[in-house]
Amino acid sequence: MKRSITSLAVSCIITLGGAQTAAAENLTRVTAGHLIALDMAPLFVAKESGCFAKYGLEVDTRFFANPGDNSAALAGGAIDFSTNPFTLAFFAANSGVPIRVVSAAGGWGVMEVVADGDLGLNSMEDLRDHIEANGPRLRAAVLQGDTLELILVAELERMGLDTDAVEFVYFDDLLAMVESFRSGNTDILSHIKPYTSDMVASRGATVITNNAEAWATKAPNTVVSVLESTLQERPELVEGYLRGLRCAADIINNDLPTALSYLEDGNYFRVSEGALEQAFNTAPAPISFDPDIESVQRVLDDLEGLGYIKPGTTADSIFRTAMIKALEQE
Known part of the structure; x- marks a missing residue:
């Protein structure tokens, strides 16, 4: 009798394991490249919670420390989806890569400019006063050609200041930027939540502006991009991915713990x-x-003025948001 029960238990385990394997085999496997920023939280929650699996996908995530490497991986077909600053999508398109932006990554006001707490700066107006009072020239850590550079350019211009009123220190590694600010080698950090939030909580930094103030409430930081061939030939794949992100957003918005x-x-x-x-x-x-396209265009105009992209580049040339608009109206 004991042997019979054991045999039955083993049989059940084998059957259950087989069912789980079959379910996993029915999922379409894709790879998503990403950095680490708060607006990538829907990607991570969708993977951990089963939201992607709910829509037929098994998503492997691949971290890139450098946004350029993330973009290159998409261009070369090493990944299927890229979550990257939207400026990188235009750099790729300007180089002939048939890239299409299908959605914002998820989250607003993610880019923040923070200052060393000892400076007593709590706004861009305070920074302007510091500069106009001939205070010491401050060093700002930025990512060159990225929205993290452009936000500070836009805000300095809004204050009627030249961009050289602050010394831009260029990085190509997001984590190295944080360490530079943490160690006191730079006075201002143009970066992303939650790392700016961490600087406020652990180092006494102060927030002086964010991308919602600089451009628009729904101005994106990072976006989800695919190759045009993926969007045209496998739209169901893109839809499943976006549905997975929306599923994760529901969890974050309604059950943060x-x-x-x-x-x-x-x-x-x-x-x-x-x-x-x-x-x-x-x-x-x-x-x-669903990102604010007009705010994207304003950033592109600044990029053109700085010589980073070709004249006449428009947001509509690579943004394809009809699918996400339809999904968000369901």
Whole structure:
């Protein structure tokens, strides 16, 4: 009798394991390249929570420290989806890569400019006063040709200041920028939540502006991009991916503690305790994915003025947001 029960138990385990294997085999496997920023939280939550699996996808995530490498991987077909600053999509398109932006990555007001707390700067107006009072020239850590450079350019211009009023220190590694600010080698950091939130919580930094103030509430930081061939030949793949992101956004927007547990389990953001929750709670709007195209165009105009892209480049040339607009209206 004991042998019979054991045999039955083994049989059940084998059957269950076979069913799970069959279910996994029915998922379409894709690879998504990413950096680490708060607006990539829907990607991570979708993977950890089963949201992607719900829509038939098994998503392998691949971290890139350098946005250019992320973009190159998409261009070369090494990844299927890229979550990257939207400026990189235009650099790729200007080089002849048939890239298409299908959605914002998820989250608003993600880019922030923070200052060393000892400077007593709490706004761009304070920075302007410091400069006009002939205070010491401040060093700002930025990512060249990226939205993290453009936000500071736009805000200095809004204050009626020349861009050389602040010394731009260029980096190509997001984590190296944080370390430069943390160690006191730069006075201002143009970066992303939750790392700016961490600097506020752990180092006493002050937020002087963000991309919602600089451009628009739904001005994107990073976007989801695919090759045109993927969008044209496998639209169901793109739709499943976007549905997975929206599923994850529902969790973050409506049950933040659960979302935080998924992010902690995956060890995606290495920041001080409370910084991640604070980053979400200070967002100017709930997570959604339809970006403000006019704000993108304003950034492109600045990029053109700086000589980073060809004259006459338009947001509409690579943004294809009809699918995400339709999904968000369901």
